[in-house]
Amino acid sequence: MTTSKPLFAHAAFLFAQMGFYVEERFTALLAPLGIGPRQHGLLSVLIGRDGQTQQQLCEALDIHRNVMVGMVDELEKRGFAERRRHPTDRRAHAVHLLPAGREMHIKSEEVLNKFEADMLSGLPTADGAALVALLQQVSQHVGLRPEIHPALDQPPGSRC
Amino acid sequence: MTTSKPLFAHAAFLFAQMGFYVEERFTALLAPLGIGPRQHGLLSVLIGRDGQTQQQLCEALDIHRNVMVGMVDELEKRGFAERRRHPTDRRAHAVHLLPAGREMHIKSEEVLNKFEADMLSGLPTADGAALVALLQQVSQHVGLRPEIHPALDQPPGSRC
DNA sequence: TATTGTTATACTCTATAACTATA
DNA sequence: TATAGTTATAGAGTATAACAATA
Numbered sequence: 001m002t003t004s005k006p007l008f009a010h011a012a013f014l015f016a017q018m019g020f021y022v023e024e025r026f027t028a029l030l031a032p033l034g035i036g037p038r039q040h041g042l043l044s045v046l047i048g049r050d051g052q053t054q055q056q057l058c059e060a061l062d063i064h065r066n067v068m069v070g071m072v073d074e075l076e077k078r079g080f081a082e083r084r085r086h087p088t089d090r091r092a093h094a095v096h097l098l099p100a101g102r103e104m105h106i107k108s109e110e111v112l113n114k115f116e117a118d119m120l121s122g123l124p125t126a127d128g129a130a131l132v133a134l135l136q137q138v139s140q141h142v143g144l145r146p147e148i149h150p151a152l153d154q155p156p157g158s159r160c
Numbered sequence: 161m162t163t164s165k166p167l168f169a170h171a172a173f174l175f176a177q178m179g180f181y182v183e184e185r186f187t188a189l190l191a192p193l194g195i196g197p198r199q200h201g202l203l204s205v206l207i208g209r210d211g212q213t214q215q216q217l218c219e220a221l222d223i224h225r226n227v228m229v230g231m232v233d234e235l236e237k238r239g240f241a242e243r244r245r246h247p248t249d250r251r252a253h254a255v256h257l258l259p260a261g262r263e264m265h266i267k268s269e270e271v272l273n274k275f276e277a278d279m280l281s282g283l284p285t286a287d288g289a290a291l292v293a294l295l296q297q298v299s300q301h302v303g304l305r306p307e308i309h310p311a312l313d314q315p316p317g318s319r320c
Numbered sequence: 321t322a323t324t325g326t327t328a329t330a331c332t333c334t335a336t337a338a339c340t341a342t343a
Numbered sequence: 344t345a346t347a348g349t350t351a352t353a354g355a356g357t358a359t360a361a362c363a364a365t366a
Binding site for chain 1: 333334335336340341342343
Binding site for chain 2: 004005006007008009010011012013014015016017018019020021022023025026037041044045047048105106109112115116119120121122123127128130131132134135136137138139140141142144
């Protein structure tokens with residue numbers, strides 16, 4: 001049997017296709033705010049818990065520590081967060097949200113919610129919820145931790 | 161109301177997360193065969209219809225024509241396909257599959273099917289089918305054409 | 321004048337490695 | 344010796360523009 005399904009019938013193709021679409025579209029929608037998807041993700045993690053070290057932020061978002069430097073630099077430059085001395089480890093920085101950062105996160109999450117509503121508006125609401133639930137199950141089943149974006153997962157040895 | 165859902169509850173995050181995962185994992189699984197996901201996609205399109213021009217392949221996969229040159233170069237180098245004269249347009253090349261290309265496609269599709277089976281093995285089969293159906297609906301609703309990977313969609317003016 | 325395929329150049333993103341100051 | 348943060352350099356991938364042959 002070698003009838004070779006078309007790409008559109010493949011779950012993997014659909015995942016990759018939707019992944020690229022979301023990345024591209026969300027980037028475009030956030031552009032007027034002057035931030036990108038990763039900045040939004042970083043703000044979200046900081047909203048969840050303030051004062052984390054850059055290392056912890058790296059692990060939460062699965063981003064390399066070299067890249068995190070630039071991301072926190074930009075948060076500081078925009079007045080969204082600031083580096084403070086870590087209470088117990090003088091090597092580390094504690095990254096703290098500032099009011100402007102919280103305001104920006106509110107705006108970017110509005111953009112995100114509207115984007116998702118539009119994206120799923122072709123489906124009955126029950127189906128949209130079912131889709132999210134199924135996605136969560138698959139994500140968990142393949143070993144992706146919540147809150148983690150597997151952009152840089154393959155380096156065999158060390159990371160972050 | 162500003163309770164800010166965690167990232168893991170967001171459909172957009174889950175799509176992006178799964179998209180990266182699939183891209184990365186499928187790349188790793190294909191590596192022993194010496195090809196990448198895009199090569200598999202190109203073979204799939206050629207299986208569907210032989211002798212298309214590079215331009216048509218560009219449109220089918222939404223890949224820039226400059227990139228397609230290199231991709232077809234590699235197909236030729238590996239003996240998977242060859243450029244022939246187009247029957248009616250002497251500017252164009254007709255890309256034809258060779259037996260080795262068909263064999264490679266069989267192998268790479270086996271890899272893909274096994275990968276997908278593993279990925280969805282945590283779900284009841286009915287749920288897996290439902291997930292694929294929902295993904296297709298959403299993909300179509302947001303304007304993604306079947307067989308098309310929106311990697312390079314944003315350039316406002318021309319493309320391909 | 322527009323289109324197909326091609327090549328060259330520039331730019332972005334990321335990976336690797338090294339360095340410092342602490343632990 | 345190992346870790347947090349930082350910086351610099353090199354590589355992969357992609358976009359832009361230009362070109363020759365043909366429509």
